[in-house]
Amino acid sequence: VRRTHPLLALLAVLCLGFVFAACGGDDEKSSSSSGSGGSSSEQAPGQEIQKVSGADSKPAITVGSKNFTEQFVLGEIYAQALEAAGYKVKKQLNLGSELIAHKALQTGKVDAYPEYTGTALTSFFGVKTADVPKDPEKAYEDTKAGFAKENITALPPTPFENTYRLGITKATAKKLGDPKTISDLKGKEKDLSITGFPECKQRQDCLLGVQDAYGLKFGKFVSSEQKYQVLDSGDADVAFIFTTDGDLAGGKYVVLDDDKHFFPPYNVTFNVRNEALKNLGPEGQKVIEDVQKPLTEKVMQELNARVDIDKKKPADVAASYLQQAGFVK
């Protein structure tokens, strides 16, 4: 009987395992890639950030963010912009969920972090999803008032919002006669399946609410977290997507307008502890407001795509954004 030496076998398996795992990973990446690397973003040229006098003598400001792509990129943008203005900056860019980030901000573990208005209102200030103001300005005012009670200032919101929409592939759009809004699906939705994360099916702020608001009844709900892959494989015709998803940057999908304003606004505000804001002064505050001005939905999609699809580091993506937008030479 021939027997392979057990150690040799173990070694071989380990190697094979790694090779297999590596291949699997690569395949996933390339299958979801939409090649958006080269596409140019229309970023309005900004003013180069000037050094703020006396900034380097102020105590360091700790910039935080939650634990997903867009938050990493935003955290880096704010942090690098403040650094460019001469402030001392520390980064805590992987705080976890909003509840943890909020706690860190309240207790001074971080001095500032970006949060979505809709999230702040529902998760921190006890507003029911249905009661969140549909007007982004009003939602910002409410968010600002909520944070003010905690000695935190919500700086003005970003132009983009990262909220839910319904997305379809271009091919599906053609088949359905080019719908532009969710209302345009009326009458056709019974033959359509819709995909979203598993909980969405039974939630009033997701599938149930959309069906009520628009008087729709989708044929089938497909629960999955891989919304774009599920659209591509044809398992679902419509998907709950986020407006700044990197996958949208490739132009493969059509986003339907929320014409009845069902989804709450989710613009980003950079929320700074009042003590830290004093150190930043009006000049530092202006840096934050300026640097987020070019961040439209398209630009944010592109930045997210560079991280999620092109696999670049958030810090590098933020740096090249600041350069391309003219904030940094």
Added chain:
Amino acid sequence: MILATLGPFGDAIDFIFHQRESQAGTVQVGGLGEIWELTWTHLKLSLAATLIATLIAAPLGIWLGHIGRFQFVATSFSNIGRAVPALGLIVFFIAFLGVGFTNVCVALVLLAIPPIITNSYVGIRGVDPETVDAARGNGLTDRQVALKVELPMALPTIMGGIRISLVSVIATATIAPLANVDTLGRPIISPNVYGSAGQLAACLVVAIVTLGADALFVLLQKAVTPEGLKLAERGRPGGRRLAFLSSKRSMQTS
């Protein structure tokens, strides 16, 4: 009520028996009807995956064990299936199989194959060579040796492999809702709808199903153990052993 004294567990048990309004409002969740539906899907999926894995892996392991070669394939190579997480496989397969029963089933089959191949191989290899020699000496053909001598004697070990697979498949089937198959994992990954009571309730049911399946297999394993082997075990110093120890050889190699 007694349930009240059990705290969160009481609440979870109540969830199994009585419907209640979902954490997110408007819909009803829980109750025997829904729990049974989820359990049934869970069982169907787990049994289908284990059965398919057995049909693929047992003959392969038995054949490899009989010819006594490619130990590498039987004991090590097949373990790659266990090194890749099932969730990764499901995501990977979406492009080829879409989401749904087939996708999850294939991922679980891959998870279930290694222990069955390993145990089948080791079980056949572990048959006393003298017994095999005696069988050949009596004029049994190669085929007869494999099916009438080796297989019956290896059966308890092979069943042990299937049992390990079934248990891990039942536990892993909780991720199926991420690919549109509503198993008992649904309440576990949807706390905003089912609440922590629903989460715990589903965990309890999964645990009960797993223990039940395991117990059933202990009995099966006992039933398929040839009388001769049982007598031999009894004759040994140290006396009778518990059924699960009969797969001790497989533990060393897997």
